Every structure is written in C-alpha cells, then in structure tokens.
Amino acid sequence: MPSQNSQSLEKMSKTDTIKLRNRYIGKSCKLFYKSDPLKIVRGQGQYMFDEEGTRYLDCINNVAHVGHCHPKVVEAASKQIAVLSTNNRFLHDELVHCAEKIINKMPGDLSVCYFVNSGSEANDLALRLARAFTKKLDVITLDHAYHGHLTSLMEISPYKFNLPGADPKPDHVHVASCPDDYRGKFNRFNSSSDMIKDQYIAEIESIAKKVTEEGRGIAGFIAESLQSCGGQIIPPEGYFEDVYRVVRKYGGVAIADEVQVGFGRVGTHYWAFETQNVVPDIVTIAKPMGNGHPVGAVVTTQKIADSFAATGVSYFNTYGGNPVSCAIANAVMDVVENEKLQQNAQIVGEYLLSEGIKMGYDFEMIGDVRGYGLFVGFEIVKSKSCRTPATQEAQWIVDRMKSVHRVLISSDGPNENVLKLKPPMVFTKENAEEFFVAFNECMHFLQKVNLSSLTEDVSNELPTRTDLLIKAM
Numbered sequence: 001m002p003s004q005n006s007q008s009l010e011k012m013s014k015t016d017t018i019k020l021r022n023r024y025i026g027k028s029c030k031l032f033y034k035s036d037p038l039k040i041v042r043g044q045g046q047y048m049f050d051e052e053g054t055r056y057l058d059c060i061n062n063v064a065h066v067g068h069c070h071p072k073v074v075e076a077a078s079k080q081i082a083v084l085s086t087n088n089r090f091l092h093d094e095l096v097h098c099a100e101k102i103i104n105k106m107p108g109d110l111s112v113c114y115f116v117n118s119g120s121e122a123n124d125l126a127l128r129l130a131r132a133f134t135k136k137l138d139v140i141t142l143d144h145a146y147h148g149h150l151t152s153l154m155e156i157s158p159y160k161f162n163l164p165g166a167d168p169k170p171d172h173v174h175v176a177s178c179p180d181d182y183r184g185k186f187n188r189f190n191s192s193s194d195m196i197k198d199q200y201i202a203e204i205e206s207i208a209k210k211v212t213e214e215g216r217g218i219a220g221f222i223a224e225s226l227q228s229c230g231g232q233i234i235p236p237e238g239y240f241e242d243v244y245r246v247v248r249k250y251g252g253v254a255i256a257d258e259v260q261v262g263f264g265r266v267g268t269h270y271w272a273f274e275t276q277n278v279v280p281d282i283v284t285i286a287k288p289m290g291n292g293h294p295v296g297a298v299v300t301t302q303k304i305a306d307s308f309a310a311t312g313v314s315y316f317n318t319y320g321g322n323p324v325s326c327a328i329a330n331a332v333m334d335v336v337e338n339e340k341l342q343q344n345a346q347i348v349g350e351y352l353l354s355e356g357i358k359m360g361y362d363f364e365m366i367g368d369v370r371g372y373g374l375f376v377g378f379e380i381v382k383s384k385s386c387r388t389p390a391t392q393e394a395q396w397i398v399d400r401m402k403s404v405h406r407v408l409i410s411s412d413g414p415n416e417n418v419l420k421l422k423p424p425m426v427f428t429k430e431n432a433e434e435f436f437v438a439f440n441e442c443m444h445f446l447q448k449v450n451l452s453s454l455t456e457d458v459s460n461e462l463p464t465r466t467d468l469l470i471k472a473m
C-alpha cells in the first residue's frame with residue numbers, strides 16, 4: 001500500500017511519468033534500471049523512497065554526500081534563498097567563506113578559487129587555466145576516463161569518445177593506459193608488482209617526449225585521483241608522484257579531477273590525491289560539494305591564476321558562486337567536519353573492503369575487490385582464472401539487488417562488470433551488513449544457475465529480502 005506521505009508528494013502514476021518522459025525528454029538521457037526504472041520521490045540520509053513509499057538503501061549517490069536532504073543543508077539553502085540569490089559580481093560573505101574553507105583544506109600552493117556550477121564546468125575551466133599558463137594545447141588523459149559532457153571534455157573522455165557514433169578523439173589529446181593492476185595493460189598477472197607502476201609511467205613519458213619533439217608540447221595531464229567510470233581503479237602506490245614529475249618535466253601542469261572522490265570520501269584524507277602524497281597544480285571539485293545542488297569549483301596556484309588573468313579576458317559565470325550555492329557548500333563542509341563523516345568513511349570503508357575481500361574468497365565470480373574509504377568496487381568475472389568480464393551477470397546482480405533486496409548499486413568500467421559502491425557518507429556498518437546479505441544471496445544464486453535460464457517466475461520464488469535479513473540475524 002502506498003504510504004500517505006508518498007501519495008501526497010507524488011500524484012502522477014509511474015506509467016504516466018514514463019509516458020511524459022518518453023514524449024518530452026531526449027532519448028539519449030538514460031535512466032537507471034532500463035526495464036523497470038525507479039520513480040524516486042523522497043530521500044533521507046542513505047535512503048531513497050519510491051512513489052509507493054518503498055525504501056531503498058542508496059549505495060550509489062556520492063552526490064548526496066552528507067545524506068539526502070540533510071537538515072543543516074536544507075536550512076542553509078532555504079535561509080539564503082529567502083534573502084538573496086545573485087551573481088558573484090557583488091560582494092558576499094558566503095562566497096569568501098566558502099573559498100577560505102576549501103583553500104584551508106588544500107595543501108601546498110593551492111590558494112586561488114573559482115566557482116562554477118558543475119564538474120564539467122570545473123574541468124573545462126581547468127583546461128583553460130592549463131592552456132593559458134603553458135601556452136600549449138595538448139592534453140594527456142587516461143583510458144576509460146570521463147571528465148564531463150562539454151565538447152572540450154568529451155574530447156578528453158575515452159569513456160565517451162570510444163563509443164560507436166561519438167566524435168573521434170582530436171589530435172591534441174593523448175591517451176595513456178589506465179593504471180589498473182587487475183585488467184589494465186600492465187597488471188599483476190603479466191608484470192611483477194614492482195614493475196607495474198614504472199611501465200605505466202614509461203608510457204606517459206614516451207607520450208610527453210613525442211609530443212614535445214613534434215614541437216607541440218604538453219599543456220597538462222588530467223586524471224581522477226581514483227578513476228570511477230573506469231571501474232573503481234586504485235592506482236599503484238607512487239603512481240601520481242611519478243606522473244606529475246614527468247608531466248612537469250615536459251612543461252605541463254597536473255590536474256586532479258576530484259569531482260567524484262573529494263570531500264573526505266576516501267576516509268584517510270580529505271582529497272583523494274592526498275592518498276598518493278602529491279600536490280596537483282589544479283584541482284576540480286563538484287558533485288558532493290552541493291549535496292545535490294549544482295555547485296563546483298576550481299582551485300589552483302597564484303601563478304596559474306595570474307597567467308589566466310594576464311590574458312585580459314575576465315571570467316564571469318552567472319550562477320557560479322551565487323550566495324545560495326556557497327551557503328550550501330559551506331553547510332556541507334561543516335557537516336562533514338561536525339559529524340566526523342570522513343572518519344566514518346574510513347571505518348565503514350575498511351569494513352566494506354575487508355568483508356568484501358573475505359567474500360571474494362568464497363566466489364569464483366568475484367575476481368577483484370578494491371577500494372578506498374566509501375569508494376569500493378567488485379569486479380565480476382566468469383572465473384578467477386580466466387578473468388573474462390561477466391557483464392550480463394553484473395547487470396543481473398544490479399537489477400536483483402534493487403528488485404529483491406531494495407539495495408541500489410551500479411555497474412561500470414570498460415566492460416560494465418564492476419559493481420560500484422559510493423554511498424552517502426552517513427552509510428553505517430549496519431548498512432554495509434545489509435548490503436553484504438543481499439550481495440551474498442545474489443552471488444550464491446548466480447553460482448548455482450545458468451543466467452540464461454533465469455525467468456521472472458524463478459526469481460519470484462527466491463527468498464525475499466526480509467527472509468534473508470531474518471536468517472542473517
């Protein structure tokens with residue numbers, strides 16, 4: 001039965017919503033869960049609720065960083081929007097406080113902030129800064145990377161430009177292998193562990209050298225500190241230290257895309273690049289910064305900012321840095337601090353990883369378990385020995401986790417066989433246990449059956465989520 005609360009929130013039937021969406025929204029805007037999309041009408045903490053009041057455990061939404069509709073964030077947003085929302089050409093305290101808070105969390109010479117509205121805008125501006133500073137155009141990016149939907153970013157996102165039908169990679173973009181030690185070009189199966197990092201670095205050095213010898217030069221290297229769309233990739237220790245050294249040697253700047261992984265998600269540090277003991281020249285931040293509200297920023301050094309100013313072209317962004325966005329970002333950062341959410345990410349993340357690794361021993365189809373804080377991936381394969389990506393099975397798990405267990409996860413990576421977890425930072429150990437009960441059931445079931453023989457009827461006969469939770473208690 002639909003709950004009263006959800007009925008009052010949402011009047012239109014799901015079927016009608018689908019009809020209107022199909023009629024008015026571009027077909028390239030994809031939904032999660034193709035065959036049975038979710039209509040979500042409410043969020044609270046680490047939970048989402050559909051139009052019938054069914055509760056889902058949210059393991060996907062790193063954007064709802066401090067939890068869906070956190071009261072402090074809601075309060076900051078409503079207070080500020082009731083007073084003023086305007087552009088950043090007027091002085092405003094929320095903006096300067098926000099910049100100060102961000103800079104206080106940044107290491108080294110990272111001391112200048114620009115406000116934008118999204119991760120894409122942040123990365124586009126980062127490219128402009130790098131190009132203004134170096135007077136070069138060429139960029140090195142990593143295979144499988146995604147940096148945003150603007151034209152400038154589709155060009156540096158192999159995750160997109162390698163798709164059939166996409167515009168091809170332009171000549172000024174150079175793709176280096178993703179430092180994935182499980183499935184990457186150099187991995188723990190074809191290289192000794194002390195060689196893997198150096199092989200990836202040698203590739204970057206050879207790209208930088210070639211581009212320089214051709215007289216073009218490198219403007220910069222851009223990478224997520226932990227690659228997300230690539231399948232929750234944790235680069236080898238010391239990787240970024242060496243990449244940055246090489247890139248700088250050839251005159252380029254280092255851009256860290258922290259759009260997915262910033263603001264304490266990795267637990268041990270506030271920024272994921274800090275896990276590699278490096279200081280980038282430019283850092284881009286967004287998604288978690290607004291807890292669902294569109295706000296982002298670019299942080300750089302005074303030297304780079306000065307070279308951008310020296311072009312004489314002023315930077316204006318109508319909504320970037322408006323008082324409402326900044327009030328929200330300030331509230332998000334305060335909540336991370338006051339509720340010790342970074343520490344929570346470390347504790348719960350360690351539990352997720354260690355239990356996940358243990359679970360991996362039990363199942364032939366869990367090829368690899370990796371993660372950092374509340375950023376964890378399970379690579380699903382046909383068997384540990386062949387490592388063939390089990391794409392269909394991973395998709396089946398994602399669907400079953402939702403429909404039977406009411407747990408939302410996603411799959412990604414070049415073969416879409418990596419189950420991704422990046423839940424709101426209020427995710428608890430009990431939530432992790434709930435995830436494992438559900439995931440275990442899916443894996444046991446998969447182990448027993450041939451996926452192609454699965455029908456709706458068969459899955460309906462399986463134990464319900466409540467049965468499984470009771471059994472596990």
Ligand SMILES: Cc1ncc(COP(=O)(O)O)c(C=O)c1O
Binds near residue numbers: 224257259286
């Ligand atoms: C790593 C990374 N960078 C940039 C972006 C673009 O951010 P936005 O969608 O806010 O434009 C995304 C979006 O998914 C992302 O994952």
